[in-house]
Structures are given as structure tokens and as C-alpha cells.
Amino acid sequence: MKKHVSVLFSRIAALAIAASCSASVLAAEKAESIDKVRTAISAAWQQAKPGIVISDIEQTEVPGIYKVSVGPSSNIYSTADGKNFIVGDLFRVQPNKISNVTEEARNGDRAKAVASVKDKDMVIFPAKGEKKARMYVFTDVDCYYCQKLHHNMDKMNEMGIEVAYLGYPRAGIGSGSYNKIASAWCADDRLTALTKLKNRQEITTNVCDNNPIDSQYNLGREIGLSGTPALVLEDGELIAGFLEPDALAGRLGLK
Numbered sequence: 001m002k003k004h005v006s007v008l009f010s011r012i013a014a015l016a017i018a019a020s021c022s023a024s025v026l027a028a029e030k031a032e033s034i035d036k037v038r039t040a041i042s043a044a045w046q047q048a049k050p051g052i053v054i055s056d057i058e059q060t061e062v063p064g065i066y067k068v069s070v071g072p073s074s075n076i077y078s079t080a081d082g083k084n085f086i087v088g089d090l091f092r093v094q095p096n097k098i099s100n101v102t103e104e105a106r107n108g109d110r111a112k113a114v115a116s117v118k119d120k121d122m123v124i125f126p127a128k129g130e131k132k133a134r135m136y137v138f139t140d141v142d143c144y145y146c147q148k149l150h151h152n153m154d155k156m157n158e159m160g161i162e163v164a165y166l167g168y169p170r171a172g173i174g175s176g177s178y179n180k181i182a183s184a185w186c187a188d189d190r191l192t193a194l195t196k197l198k199n200r201q202e203i204t205t206n207v208c209d210n211n212p213i214d215s216q217y218n219l220g221r222e223i224g225l226s227g228t229p230a231l232v233l234e235d236g237e238l239i240a241g242f243l244e245p246d247a248l249a250g251r252l253g254l255k
Contacts, residue, residue: 034059037066037080044082060090061101075102110223111236114166117219121212123165123190125153132160133252138168138220138230141184141197142177145242146229150198155245159254165194167213168220168228178217182207 038057045052045068056069060077068076068085078085089102114136122136135156139146156163167185169177180197186208187193193203220230224238231239233252249255 040080041066041068041078041082061092062090065090067105106224106238107236109236110232110238111234113219113223114232114236115234117166117212117216119164121216123185123194125157125163125165125191127160127162128157130160131162132254134162134164134234135248135252136164136166136232138166138216138225138228138232139181140168140170140177140228141181141194143170143228147198147200149229149242150195152245153195156248159245159249161245161248161252161254166216166220168217168225168230169213170228173214173217178213179205179207182211182213185211185213 034057037059041057042054045054052070054068054070056067057078058067058069060067064080066078066080067090068074068078070076075089076085076087077090089100092099092101117136137149139150141147153163167181169175169181171177180203181194183203183206184190184193184197186206187203196203223232225240227240229242231243231248233239237251239251243251246255
């Protein structure tokens, strides 16, 4: 009996080792396959357009199709040999649901991007009482709907929403709007200065060295912003434009 048990355990152990080795081999073959695809796509594109910078090539959930990153928020999909590609969003069809796969990926990138900004470089209006959610807002002080959103600040904070502002002067770096918002960031009391500007009041112009508006403006462009206000939730979802507090609470799962 003991001999039979010993033989049985030996066979089980052998099968386990074989399965482990097979998994390792498959993983290695998959990695090698992806490396070959990356080489093929890069070579084909360099021949067509010398000097093109490809930052990443990733396998998608669609067999034979790879996502090629050539710049901020790019949505290019290529065949494995790099000879054909399409530009646009990739969608997943499911029972009773169609999901934007490309946007899901963008959400992850945006979440990492905004989370990397230090609190000291943002103007933060804290929640009143328990903080239930943080919302990142790229803002322009001369934007009407940015001003309208700010006028709802008390209600949003009372709902437990913390609003973390990043500067995004739509007219660009060095513009009049840039000088205003940079001056708010450089003020001793940032919250009061920014609120005055949102109420169309003047503040002292004081564009200090090394203010974070330049980097925040560039960050906004990198993650694909096209206007303000641009609301980015903690999971990276982008809401382009103004929403009333109740609607925001719903999007944040607070209602």
C-alpha cells in the first residue's frame, strides 16, 4: 500500500513539474513572440517614415492586432507585420453592452498622470466632514463654465467631494489667462486668490518662478484635453465640461 502511495505522489509531482515547465516555456515563447512583433512593426514604420518615435507596442485582446503608441493619447492599431494599421478607438461587443477598450486604457493612463501631481502643486478645496471622493479639475479662470463650476464649490465640498485644481489656461503659456492663474498659484492664500478670479475680480499680478502651471498645462495636453473645465475622476474617467453637483455625485457613486 505504501509503495502504491509513494508511486502515486511521485507521478503527481512529475506532472506538476511538467506543467510548471510548460507554463514557463509558453510564457517565454509569448514574450519572444511579442518582441518579434515589436521589431517587425518598428522596422516597417521606420522604413516608411524614418525617425518616427514609437514609445510602446502592446498586444491587444484582439488576436493579431497591436496598439502602437507614437505620441500622447495615440490610438493606432497595427497588424503584427506592421504593414497595415488603423486609427481610431477599439470597441468590445458584449451582451447588452459595447465598451470602448481604448478609452479604458486612457482612463488608466490619466489616473496615473493626475495622481503623480503633488498636492502642494495644486489648489485644493477640501471636503467638509468625511472625504468621499477627490475630483481633479483642469481649469481656466476666464472660462465661463469653470467659473460656474467654482460657484458650486460649497455644495460639492458639503457632499464630501474634494476638488483639486490644476491650471490649464486655454490661451496657452504666457497669455493673459496664464498670468492670472499663475498669480493665483503664487499667492500666499491660493484659495482666496483663485476664488476672486473665478468671481471676475482682479488680484495682484505675481507670476513667480518655477510655478507649476506650465507643467500642468503640458500634462493636460498629454492626456488629451480639448477644453475646460476638464474633470478627471480618481479612476481616470474624463468628464469634459460642466456638471451640476447632483450629477457629479452620481458619476462619483455618491448617490
